Amino acid sequence: MDYSFKLGTCVADFKQHLSVLPYLTADYSLRQVPKMGGCDSKSSKGSTAKPKAKPSKVKKKNLNPADYVFSKQTDAVLIRKEGSIDGEQFNLEECKNCDIFLLDTIATSFVDDCHNCRVFIGPVETSVFIRNCTNCSFVIACQQYRCRDCQDCKLSLYCGTEPIIESSQNMQFACFDFNYFSLRGQMARAGLKPWNNKWWMVYDFNKNEDKPNWGLLNQDEASSLLRLEACAAVVTPEELENERVVPITLGSRPWPTKETCFVVFLPDSETLVEAFLSKATAKWAICRARSMVLQEEQLKTFFAWAKEPKLASKCKGQEMTGIQVCGQDVQQQVQDALTLTGMATGAKNIRIIPEKETEALAKSFFETWKDEV
Known part of the structure; x- marks a missing residue:
């Protein structure tokens, strides 16, 4: 798949909507990532202060693009362990009925044309863009989330900015609920504060008052969106039972008391x-x-x-x-x-x-x- 084409599509798409919501320029303005030709977005930490310079990364040589994509897989368990992505872009495309675990820091990620999959996408420094996916379950930690032309998907989400959906139906959202030993350190490296989670502040470009395109997923279901037995070799039961890195927040759910x-x-x-x-x-x-x-x-x-x-x-x-x-x-x-x-x-x-x-x-x-x- 031509990812340089994706970048042009993504940038044009975002610019098209900036005129609709002027404030989105703060959260969703884009820049190019000099890594693997993908779409990235300016990291918004809610600050007008000059951001601290990140340590310069050692330039990597001889990266094989085939190592940074899962493509056209069916009925498979696909895992990337810590250190195997190492802050690069990683993409998923045309996978069916797969269990996918990206247990590492990622620069940005595209997910295209996946169906009946269960997907974990580890701490993403910038954006996750999901397109043309149906009946998938996602557990994602990212700075920015957007989906387009998706249907019947469930999400357990950490998102540092307001999530966006477009031309999508029956999308269900809950607070991020997953854990493993490296998660806290990975979120820190990706610049994500675990408590700064706007999972429930979803913006729908095609809002339908009569038949909403998104709703809240029962929080109890969030922990069962992934088939954990599929990653038992790399994530132990003890890790799953550790104190949560990302706290569960109620967001727009009914609060148990007004106090x-x-x-x-x-x-x-x-x-x-x-x-x-x-x-x-x-x-x-x-x-x-x-x-x-x-x-x-x-x-x-x-x-x-x-x-x-x-x-x-x-x-x-x-x-x-x-x-x-x-x-x-x-x-x-x-x-x-x-x-x-x-x-x-x-x-x-x-x-x-x-x-x-x-x-x-x-x-x-x-x-x-x-x-x-």
């Missing part, structure tokens, strides 16, 4: 974020989580309740993380957790949004304010 608590972590608090999520998973339901850089006016609005005049300027141009949890008496329980446990040592970097401000500020933070490049 919520909105916790904000100031810049450079990733260790505290992970500790809080570990505690939250055991005690409360995690509604939603997000990392982003707020603009100056947004910071003023966001911290208007605070009695710390320098708080907004302290966060200017830097990424913050917000986590909203819900549960019975959750506000007091979170307060106790942050003052009476080991997390108290990081109290100066954590703020609890006042209860009366929670609804409005959470809506702005998680829904209204868009990422900027």
